[in-house]
Amino acid sequence: MLVKVLASMSEKPAIYLDSNAGAPLHPRVLQALIPFFESNLKPFPANPSSIHSQGRKAKRLLAEAREQVAFSLGDQVDPEQVLFTSSGTEANQLAIRSVFEPLFNSVKSPHWITTPVEHDSVLQMVDWVKVRGGEVSFLPVDETGAPKMETLKSLWRPDQTRLVSCVWVNNETGVVSDVLSLAEFIRSQGGVFHLDAAQAWGKVPLDVRKVGADFIALSAHKIGGLSGTGALWVKPGRPVQPLLLGKQEKGRRGGTENLVGIIAMGAAASGIDALVWSDLLEPLRDRLENAICQRIPGTRINGKGARRVANTLNLSFDGVEGDGLVMALDLAGYSVSSGSACSSGALEPSHVLLALGRTRQQAMAALRISLHNRESWDALEKFVSTLTEIIMRMRTAATPS
């Protein structure tokens, strides 16, 4: 019976509950791109470096997008401090390289402090720093997954520590780190602060002057832009070590600009209002959380008790292990996520949940639901029913007969 129910559900369009992986396209993006493509038919060769009128037009669109992104980062933010990249990953790695690259020749064992719950793009740099003679320490996290800021002092090495990298909003649990106190201490010690704001952009009010970071990494598809676009905000005076050499982006990032992606990012950034977004989604998320906890015994909320962004819900279910849950939900027509996928497409246990003390099998079975602002409660109520059925089925399957 259940099989039939699920089969009929899968014929309906999927309900998308994975906004943290990639938000649905912001309506303003289409509004901006349609005229762009239409004017392109005329033709409109889109190389912003060309001297002719079309080139100047492209350059103007680029500048406008840069202003839109800058405006989303607070009042009076200089657009020239916004550097476009291919992704949040590139923005993160560019920030870390920019600090460390010059240090390897001048400082003995430069020291980097980061956390075990960073995005993979930051954790990938741990080996990069280590093989070049640098040293890395990890800020421990509490039981909610929030980095313990008070331990920063004990990890700090006055002669060695140069950079702290910290994720503002964790992509899996939605937990918000206390970056303000972090920034204050780093500034008092004269260190550099790199903030990964990929999941924070659009979800928490962002004002670069209040945050007190030196580098802020952003990602376009998390706010309803196109994937393949990101940005790095760089504090005035901070040098950048380019990954790609070239004249674009004032010599800080070579390669002809991804004009379509950048226009889309600007348009999406212009639609950001973190407070309105939160007011809309928080009641929906809390209602969903309560409904699931009521219907499914043995539900654990990962990150409960910490400050979380309004749309994210990360759950573990007792007796449900391994990687079947996301697939079963997909077959039933619901798009959610769990852990992170390796290159073959297999799920790996979430390093964030491992850092919270979950086992490998539990860390693979955690469910991340991330809402966007066009979901109705009716759809979510049906989701809870399906989820309940699947969890019960998985618990039965896991019991040896």
Place this chain on the structure above:
Amino acid sequence: MTKAIKNTKVLVAMSGGVDSSVTAALLKSQGYDVIGVHMQLWDHGQANLQRFGGRCCSVIDSNDARRVCDKIDAPYYVINAQDVFKDKVVDYFVHEYLQQRTPNPCAQCNNQIKFNYLFQKADELGCDLVATGHYAQTSQDATSGLPRLLKATDPQKDQSYFLFGLTQKALKRTLMPLGGIPKIMVRKMAEEFGLTVAQKADSQEICFISDEGYKDFIEKRTAPALRPRGVIQTKEGSIVGDHDGLFRYTIGQRKGLNLSVKDPDKYFVTGFDSARQILFVGPESALFHKEMMANHINWIRPQNGIQGLRCKAKIRSRHEESICRVTLFENDTVHVEFDEAQRAITPGQAVVFYQEDEVLGGGYIHSVGPTKEGAHK
């Protein structure tokens, strides 16, 4: 099956090879609700990015399977089975060699992973059936109504030997649609279905062992104390060489012994003394035995009180099955007596019993001869 094919959900185990791809396409064309699943069993690391013939679980294999599912419009998932595969297959493989046994990891993988772990996944995903691209057939026993396991019609490709561990519970839910189709037809069907894998090379060798070979593989994963060196002796007691660990040798092996005797080509590995780490060698005639014990026996259809059952037995995948008598003891142990002495009965290898085309069951060879100690000492 009472359920209409149309509403039957089938999990198809897809390696990315031509057989499982045709299985998926065939079942889809018959109207089944196909869900493609690729099991990531082993991380080949950098080698992942190269097409290297005959070994699976690379990213390329996963992508090949994905493209087949795109083509037939079936959902496709990659399941991470690395932990369970390492635990049940790779560690077993290493342990067996360290105990002077020659393991059969493919049979073990079928028993533990494909027809066990994968069925659990099928339950989780709400699938009624599981299908594989194995060359073997199922049918229903006319009197009891129980499912039977049969050889494939293509004797060259028959894989029933590796499936002796199937239980009734699993068999009832298993589809192996290629069992009645010759391999050459399967490739033609792949082309007709428009599958990109139609000309892909067949898999060979052991999937988790790359060009390094099994000896290096085991050495990398075990402490030297577990695989001490020792001497090579004849049955008569004369020492004729040294060995670098008993795990490096298999019953019947002739090459690579480096013996200090007159006619080294006439010596074969005949047995081990694991307590004293002695490798025994002898003439080829010493390899022939009529009797053996096997354990961990699984009967496909329930069997009771077998006393001198006449059937045929196959003692390795390339062995020509031979007539024997089987007597069942407690603890799923059997005594097997062949009509004619068999060459190189090898502990650790699977023995599978056949009557005509039906697989009765099988287990793992424990020792040669009627006693637990074996005939080598």
